Amino acid sequence: MxxxxxxxxxxxxxxxxxxxxxEAATLGAVLARVARTxxxxxxxxxxxxxxxxxxxxxxxxxxxxxxxxxxxxxxxAMVDPDASLLSLEKLGAGADRMPAAMAS
Numbered sequence: 001m002x003x004x005x006x007x008x009x010x011x012x013x014x015x016x017x018x019x020x021x022x023e024a025a026t027l028g029a030v031l032a033r034v035a036r037t038x039x040x041x042x043x044x045x046x047x048x049x050x051x052x053x054x055x056x057x058x059x060x061x062x063x064x065x066x067x068x069x070x071x072x073x074x075x076x077a078m079v080d081p082d083a084s085l086l087s088l089e090k091l092g093a094g095a096d097r098m099p100a101a102m103a104s
Contacts, residue, residue, distance in 0.1 A: 003042035003065040007034055014057040031061060038063055048072065 007030070009023055019027060035047040044065030051061055066072050 003038055003044065003063075005034070005038055005063045007031060007061040007063060009059055013059050015053050016051060016059055018059065035063055038065055043067075 009019070011023070013019065031049065035049060038044070039047050042065040044067055046066050048064045048066055049061055050064070051059070053059055064072055
């Protein structure tokens with residue numbers, strides 16, 4: 001993709017959960033600025049932001065500008081069509097636990 005970019009923290013960390021207070025506090029603003037600038041420079045409709053870290057233990061954000069009709073697809077294309085779907089009960093149980101976990 002034209003304009004595909006990678007954003008990484010200066011400090012080596014494996015996962016987003018390893019960000020310290022200052023890193024975590026600035027991440028959103030920096031990520032938004034980079035994505036916004038990338039969208040403007042490439043004239044993309046939007047910029048997909050993906051976070052993967054399973055194969056290489058280093059946090060990175062892959063930014064991919066997207067335009068209608070290009071080869072990049074988001075959403076369902078990123079989901080394994082052969083995977084078992086979770087029941088609404090299991091999905092709801094996970095969602096129900098989040099407010100209390102975020103409050104602690």
